[in-house]
Amino acid sequence: MPYSDKVLDHYSNPRNVGSLDKSDPHVGTGIVGAPECGDVMKLQIRVNPETNVIEDARFKTFGCGSAIASSSLATEWMKGRTVEQAMQIRNTDIVEELALPPVKIHCSVLAEDAIKAAIEDLRQKAGTGTSGAESGERQAVSR
Amino acid sequence: METLPVKTCWYCRQAAGADSLCAECGRLQPLERDADYFRIFRLERKLSLDAAALEPKFHEFARRFHPDHYRMGLPRERLIALENASRLNQAYRTLRDPFDRSAYLLELEEGRGLDGKDSPPQELFEEILEVQELLDEYAAVGEAGGTPAFPGGVEEAGGAALRPVLEERRIALQKAQDDRARRLTGDVFAAWDRLPDGDPGGLARAEVLRSIRRILGERAYLRRVLHRLREALGEA
Ligand code: FES
Numbered sequence: 001m002p003y004s005d006k007v008l009d010h011y012s013n014p015r016n017v018g019s020l021d022k023s024d025p026h027v028g029t030g031i032v033g034a035p036e037c038g039d040v041m042k043l044q045i046r047v048n049p050e051t052n053v054i055e056d057a058r059f060k061t062f063g064c065g066s067a068i069a070s071s072s073l074a075t076e077w078m079k080g081r082t083v084e085q086a087m088q089i090r091n092t093d094i095v096e097e098l099a100l101p102p103v104k105i106h107c108s109v110l111a112e113d114a115i116k117a118a119i120e121d122l123r124q125k126a127g128t129g130t131s132g133a134e135s136g137e138r139q140a141v142s143r
Numbered sequence: 144m145e146t147l148p149v150k151t152c153w154y155c156r157q158a159a160g161a162d163s164l165c166a167e168c169g170r171l172q173p174l175e176r177d178a179d180y181f182r183i184f185r186l187e188r189k190l191s192l193d194a195a196a197l198e199p200k201f202h203e204f205a206r207r208f209h210p211d212h213y214r215m216g217l218p219r220e221r222l223i224a225l226e227n228a229s230r231l232n233q234a235y236r237t238l239r240d241p242f243d244r245s246a247y248l249l250e251l252e253e254g255r256g257l258d259g260k261d262s263p264p265q266e267l268f269e270e271i272l273e274v275q276e277l278l279d280e281y282a283a284v285g286e287a288g289g290t291p292a293f294p295g296g297v298e299e300a301g302g303a304a305l306r307p308v309l310e311e312r313r314i315a316l317q318k319a320q321d322d323r324a325r326r327l328t329g330d331v332f333a334a335w336d337r338l339p340d341g342d343p344g345g346l347a348r349a350e351v352l353r354s355i356r357r358i359l360g361e362r363a364y365l366r367r368v369l370h371r372l373r374e375a376l377g378e379a
Contacts, residue, residue: 031263031272032263033263033264033268033271035257035258035359035360035364036258037363038363038365038366040268040271040272040275042268042272060272062274
């Protein structure tokens with residue numbers, strides 16, 4: 001398969017592989033899958049509650065080289081950004097950066113879905129957890 | 144979509160009848176433009192379908208559309224034969240497989256096949272990621288040929304000890320896969336076929352379609368992880 005150099009780089013030397021503590025109130029976990037191919041991706045972020053900046057991001061991917069590269073790149077991009085900035089990451093950015101061919105676009109979609117799921121998890125935790133109850137209520141009302 | 148008088152023969156302009164050959168002039172007629180695969184086989188949109196009964200029907204139609212019959216025919220007739228044959232093949236391939244058939248039904252009924260937008264089976268995902276970890280460890284042992292530490296994994300064991308663990312997983316996941324298949328082709332198919340016609344927005348209908356979607360989705364994940372496991376164990 002004609003993988004680009006960047007894909008190969010992330011694939012053979014993936015950044016930020018691993019897990020964060022799922023029960024940590026400031027860790028958001030997203031596990032998503034692509035039924036088209038049966039691949040699964042887990043992406044986790046730990047956010048500084050004061051600044052809302054993503055301090056750590058980890059992933060684990062059961063999938064193809066492009067999915068591994070996409071998630072590796074996504075974690076790299078997310079670190080140091082705020083949650084709102086991370087929310088702006090689009091799969092098309094990943095496609096562009098990694099020069100993914102059309103048949104591999106769904107692999108980047110998986111990464112975008114994982115980012116969103118992780119952030120969503122974080123928001124839900126903030127909404128129901130004891131520490132974030134206030135902001136959560138405010139969120140619920142403003143919706 | 145009955146804009147064209149479909150039943151009019153393209154050649155003699157007479158009423159062609161319901162058959163694939165015109166009742167008047169005997170020229171081959173194109174399949175209805177919007178006919179779905181069930182219709183092509185003149186079947187109701189039901190899921191419990193006997194693949195063995197489908198085959199002779201397929202051969203009968205295939206013979207009728209065979210381009211060889213029309214080598215001396217009009218160019219248009221040759222084209223129709225070709226198009227009919229290719230749609231027929233597609234229909235047969237899809238309908239004879241219970242999983243393809245169900246996925247096709249989703250497309251027909253809801254305008255979309257399987258995609259990532261459905262409630263993801265989280266437990267299954269976690270299990271798959273666990274297997275991935277085991278596979279990584281297994282591969283690492285293979286490369287090092289030694290006994291590396293297994294952080295959080297199988298005690299302090301070599302590949303030999305890891306193998307039965309993977310085999311166990313494979314058997315359990317295979318069983319889960321078989322269970323899904325049985326449920327789909329059993330209860331779920333029966334539930335769909337029992338639905339009264341002419342109730343497109345019905346709750347029961349939506350429910351059955353949801354089950355189909357869920358089972359097919361899970362099956363896709365199970366299939367992939369099973370494939371990986373078999374590969375790693377050298378059984379593929
Ligand atoms: S082929 Fe499935 S994520 Fe790439």
